[in-house]
Amino acid sequence: MVHRVNFPVPKSTEPQATVTHFPLERLGDAELVMAAGRGDARAVAIIWDRYSALVRKVLRCALGPDSSIEDILQEVFIAFLRGAERIERASALRGYLTSVAIRQAALELRRRKVRRWVTLTPTGQIPDSPVAPRDTDGQEALRALYRVLDRMANRERLAFVLRHVEGMEILEVARTLRLSESTVRRALVSARNQLDRSLVREPALGAYLTGRQGAAP
């Protein structure tokens, strides 16, 4: 005889699952870029948090003290977002943003030249914003440096700041500027020569370099 034992069947209940979004802050650049490409404003905000300082620094290096940096920063991110869906290597976001920033800086340099032609400002520059060198001599020297850079061709200027101020390797500079390595080398030599020649025309720069000579080991 078989005894059938009926075990009590528990009441069917709906699974009580709680779905929570994965914190975007923990997403990698590739996922963020994909989300930004879909128009996710939160992803855009996180990219801003991660890279706005970097881009701002690149722009400052390329353009010098300029009150329009924040506006150009906006343009960099808008340009990045417009092309976000087409970015092939989303993980290389840092380099991509740097490239976009350099392109926007180049555009701004061209705009400055136009402003200079139409004499909107005597130098073509937007009036300077306060910079933060440690001393007055340093501030003057920095202004003189960017005056010299203003007189350079855009290619030489950008190669110079990426290589020396931003600290990029020559190959990286070439990739960012979409130039050959040899072209970048020639541009760097030319920029350096122009800087040396300009010491006569820029006393503040010459005095700063002379003063630093004593501090050299």
Next chain:
Amino acid sequence: MSHSSPREAGFDGLIELAKEAAAVPCDPVIDRIGRARLAQRVTCSRFNRRDWARWFGPVPKLAWAALIAVVIGGFAWGLASRPICFVVRGADRAESYVRAADDRAVDVDFSDGTRIHADAGARLRIEARSSRGARVLLESGRATAQVAHRAGAQWCFVAGPFEVEVKGTRFVLAWDPMNEQLDLKLEAGLVEVLGPLGPRPVAVHAGQQLVANVARRSLMLSELGKSELGKSEFGTPSYSPPALPSNQLVAESAPLASVGLALEPTGDAAFVTEVDGSRASELAPKSPAAPAQVSWSKLLAKGQFAAIVRLAENPERPNCNETCSATDLRALAEAARYVGRADLAESTLLALRRRYPEHAESRKAAFLLGRLYEARADRGRAESWYGTYLAESPSSELAADALAGQMRVARRARGTKAAEPLAREYLRRYPDGVHAAAAQQILGEH
């Protein structure tokens, strides 16, 4: 960090300075503002971008460039094709009608630089305007016009049944509607006058005066005297139209040379002229070699009829009737008619017919011979030449006039009944022709 030279050390220091300046932390408030600004722009531009991409993304850049070029070109064309405008000084302007008071002249200034000075009492109507000019109707009175010379200018002045086609020129135009008389004095340039007194436009050159009277069917082209030239400044009427004698014209007032054309009521034409000797000698060749250099057609176009006759009759050159080309023979015949040398015109036209029977000018010569003999009342030969022309050129531009001439001659020679078949034929072929009324009159008499 070691440096190869003190200069390098200074350079490195400068670079460090730039790095420090670039790395200055951003004010957190500014950063938050920038972040919010970007989020807002992303929200807006995202949808805008997709709309643009959906509608215009596939359009190639070249197509965009073409579209922009078309838009810009259309805009420029629109500006260029705007009709000229005008202002009236010295009178109230009622739309396009300009009425000069009886005691005050009026100036009309056009935007292309053309000026019209209407004498006191004149009536003008600017009938139509375009970007190239205007059509001005002179209802009555006298007006002095200085038309700005521009490429492609199209100015037309209408006085009664006459139309004066103008490019760039200065002239005085008068129209007397009571007497149906046109008076045109040309100070500069060239105009063509088309009217009911001839099938072709009459070219009037600088320094010439054309007086045409519709009622008398008379037309006179004469040279203006130096005293009359250059006196018609704006606001200064320079001359009075000469009175025309009836039926036949001799320009007595012309001091240098004058050529007149009188059209008989029947429609036939005869030019009468008086050529001053000094003027004729100016037009005559300076040397025997010169005639061969001069195109008679060009002289004809310039109105130098007497010069052509003089060249043809130069005893040092061979007989033109035997040696000249068909074109020169035609020019000589025309010039001979204009200066009243009917005999020379006849011999020239006959020579043209004889030597160049297949030439187009030869066919036209048949019509001119018909006219010439009709004017002489040599009706038999007139009817014959008109018939010859109609047989050779049944559908040409002068066929209607030739048929009408045949009709007139037949009526005079053999009576109305003989002209009836020709009148019926005319009305069948040209029901709206200028001689339709005469044809109907012939048919109505029976």
